[in-house]
Amino acid sequence: MLKRLFPHPYLTLTLIVFWFLLVNQWKVGSLVMAVFLATVIPHLTSAWWPDRPKVRRPFGLAAYSILVMWDVIVANFQVARIVLFMPKDKIRSAWVTVPLDLRSPEAITLLAGTITMTPGTLTADMSACGRALLIHSLHAPDPAAVRDDIKARYEARLKRIFE
Numbered sequence: 001m002l003k004r005l006f007p008h009p010y011l012t013l014t015l016i017v018f019w020f021l022l023v024n025q026w027k028v029g030s031l032v033m034a035v036f037l038a039t040v041i042p043h044l045t046s047a048w049w050p051d052r053p054k055v056r057r058p059f060g061l062a063a064y065s066i067l068v069m070w071d072v073i074v075a076n077f078q079v080a081r082i083v084l085f086m087p088k089d090k091i092r093s094a095w096v097t098v099p100l101d102l103r104s105p106e107a108i109t110l111l112a113g114t115i116t117m118t119p120g121t122l123t124a125d126m127s128a129c130g131r132a133l134l135i136h137s138l139h140a141p142d143p144a145a146v147r148d149d150i151k152a153r154y155e156a157r158l159k160r161i162f163e
Contacts, residue, residue, distance in 0.1 A: 005039065007046050010055060012038040054104070060161040067157070068114050075119040082120070082139050094140035095124075096147050098133045102155060107162035108133075114154050121146075 006012045019034035020026065042049075055061055082091060102108050108130065112123040115135055125134040140146045 006042065008042040008049060010058070010061075011042050015041060055161060056163070057161050060157065064154075064157050064161060067153075068117065071118055071153075075121075079119040079138060086139070091139050092141045094137050094143045094146070096135045096137055096140060096143045096150075098135055098147050098150050098155075100131050100133060100155070101151075102159055102163065104162040107158045111150075111154055111158055115150065 015038035016034045019037060020030060023030050023033075100108060100111075102111060108126070112126065112133055115121050115123045115133070120138040122136045123133055124136050126132070127134075135146070135150070137143070137146050
């Protein structure tokens with residue numbers, strides 16, 4: 001019964017949380033609207049989600065979200081330092097290819113989004129076979145270290161969460 005009402009429960013919870021963040025009001029009307037939208041939107045989009053993403057560790061996903069928020073805050077200060085104080089000739093931008101061990105499309109999408117959300121890095125492309133991401137880094141004196149950091153910090157956690 002619950003699976004029919006909430007075909008994608010994580011999407012439903014995410015929509016409710018984001019609705020409250022958007023309206024910034026903790027009122028009954030906001031709750032009713034959040035629950036309504038969080039119930040209707042997954043049903044309207046279910047044709048494009050034939051399979052539910054398999055989240056093996058939901059608490060790991062929450063911890064991952066906190067890690068990403070922290071990294072975004074820290075990266076903002078790092079990018080500000082680079083842009084404001086580093087001489088232009090010392091900035092070493094680089095294209096970095098990150099080979100993927102992930103197979104889940106949802107996990108790969110989350111990894112690409114995480115990289116793009118973190119200031120100073122951008123996911124520019126994915127290989128045709130889906131086995132590598134092309135990342136641009138604002139300052140990467142050692143591109144291999146950037147690749148290894150992404151794989152260890154983000155990809156390994158996503159692999160534990162989704163696969």
